[in-house]
Amino acid sequence: MxxxxxxxxxxxxxxxxxxxxxxxxxxxxxxxxxxxxxxxxxxxxxxxxxxxxxxxxxxxxxxxxxxxxxxxxxxxxxxxxxxxxxxxxxxxxxxxxxxxxxxAVGGMLVPADSPAQSLADMEGKTIGIAGGQLDKSWIILRAYAQQEYGIDLATQTEQVFGAPPLIMNAATTGEVDGAMNFWHFLAKMKAAGMRELISVDEAASALGLDPAxxxxxxxxxxxxxxxxxxxxxxxxxxxxxxxxxxxxxxxxxxxxxxxxxxxxxxxxxxxxxxxxxxxxxxxxxxxxxxxxxxxxxxxxxxxxxxxxxxxxxxxxxxxxxx
CATH class of the missing domain: 3.40.190.10 (Periplasmic binding protein-like II)
Known part of the structure; x- marks a missing residue:
């Protein structure tokens, strides 16, 4: 069975x-x-x-x-x-x-010592994503990057998709350059010292959406x-x-x-x-x-x-x- x-x-x-x-x-x-x-x-x-x-x-x-x-x-x-x-x-x-x-949604986190200051700096980098290619937060950040920087994160970065614990581990050990995860894993990642590059709320507002x-x-x-x-x-x-x-x-x-x-x-x-x-x-x-x-x-x-x-x-x- x-x-x-x-x-x-x-x-x-x-x-x-x-x-x-x-x-x-x-x-x-x-x-x-x-x-x-x-x-x-x-x-x-x-x-x-x-x-x-x-x-x-x-x-x-x-x-x-x-x-x-x-x-x-x-x-x-x-x-x-x-x-x-x-x-x-x-x-x-x-x-x-x-x-x-x-x-509760989340955002893109990077290591505390990452030189990245915006999504534009993620071009050519590896991003870990929980939730798959159709994750709603990922889609909002893709739309934001296209509007603000003219880049398509789906084609101009390398994505690694996986279960939330695996993405958290990859992010906190430096296996990926940035990560998106379910909100409660993001909270743990922040507690471990990672910093938020951009929140989904910020990206949504820039797109004319209502973060509320x-x-x-x-x-x-x-x-x-x-x-x-x-x-x-x-x-x-x-x-x-x-x-x-x-x-x-x-x-x-x-x-x-x-x-x-x-x-x-x-x-x-x-x-x-x-x-x-x-x-x-x-x-x-x-x-x-x-x-x-x-x-x-x-x-x-x-x-x-x-x-x-x-x-x-x-x-x-x-x-x-x-």
Whole structure:
């Protein structure tokens, strides 16, 4: 039995036993090692789920693909993904909605003693990238380098793609000249002494995009919003309550330390700061800014990234009632 077959079989078996959302339970499938678990753990521990009218059931998965299979198969009610994926699914006919969770992205890091002062100085250099050729942060930096310096990083640098831990190791040992990684690995890399050459926020602003646009979010189904709007609203409120707790109470972080996989206090502090900095701005997502970002993604990522999306789909972003 292949790994994919095993995953599919497990998901189908789970789907056969899952009750409906009418029992007030929201079933979440998330990668076991994902940073979203810090928030979900906080929700459960402090009772922010029951305070908001539901019970959160978190199911750890081996990876994001397995979570998506569980969600698309109806086995769970919620996953975490980026809104570009959700837009693509909506364009293909899926009735999914996106609740903003985090705008944490990152940037390009270089060794502290690197002579590079801008992306132009990376021409001819080797860049380590986690997330693959269609990584959204990589696409934004490519667009920025093209606009500001007239260079295409994809053709004028050498890229090494790999898993986040491998990219972190390659960057901190000098095997690559610069690196892009998932935000929590970037936080650890900064704690190890690397410096930021440019942030994705800075590049996005220069491109006329809104850095406040949240990239990651909770994904739920439109029928749950229609049939059980109180559950969707409750999840959004619980998420906000957990973020507020983590932003103001050091003890809330202390209880999470063991699951954060940190080696020292510097990493622990960097991860807290990075998580809190990624909290989305309250209120509705700026649709014009999101549409501009989608067009950048479509231009450089093509249909492989955005599928058949040509414009921001209506109803994509969930906005809590005031």
């Amino acid at each position: 292949t790994i994919q077959t095993a995953i599919t079989a497990a998901v189908l078996a789970l789907a056969a036993t899952v009750a409906t959302a009418q029992d007030g339970t929201i079933r979440a499938a998330v990668q076991e090692s994902g940073t979203v678990n810090w928030e979900l753990d906080t929700i459960k521990h402090y009772g922010f789920d029951t305070d908001n009218g539901f019970t959160l059931d978190v199911q750890g998965m081996a990876g994001g693909d397995a979570a998506q299979i569980a969600f698309q198969g109806g086995a769970v009610d919620i996953i975490v993904s980026d809104w570009i994926w959700v837009a693509r699914q909506r364009a293909a006919g899926a009735d999914f909605i996106f609740i903003p969770y985090s705008r 646009t949240p990239l990651l979010g909770y994904v739920m189904r439109g029928d749950m919003l229609r049939d059980h709007p109180e559950l969707v609203a409750g999840m959004a409120k619980a998420s906000a309550a957990a973020k507020a707790k983590l932003a103001t109470d050091p003890a809330a972080w202390d209880r999470l330390r063991d699951r954060m996989n940190v080696e020292d206090d510097a990493q622990f502090t960097a991860l807290q700061d990075g998580f809190n900095a990624g909290t989305p701005v309250p209120g509705a997502v700026n649709l014009e800014a999101a549409d501009r970002m989608l067009k950048v993604m479509a231009e450089l990522g093509g249909t492989e990234l955005v599928g058949d999306v040509t414009a921001l789909p209506d109803g994509l972003f969930y906005t809590p009632a005031e």
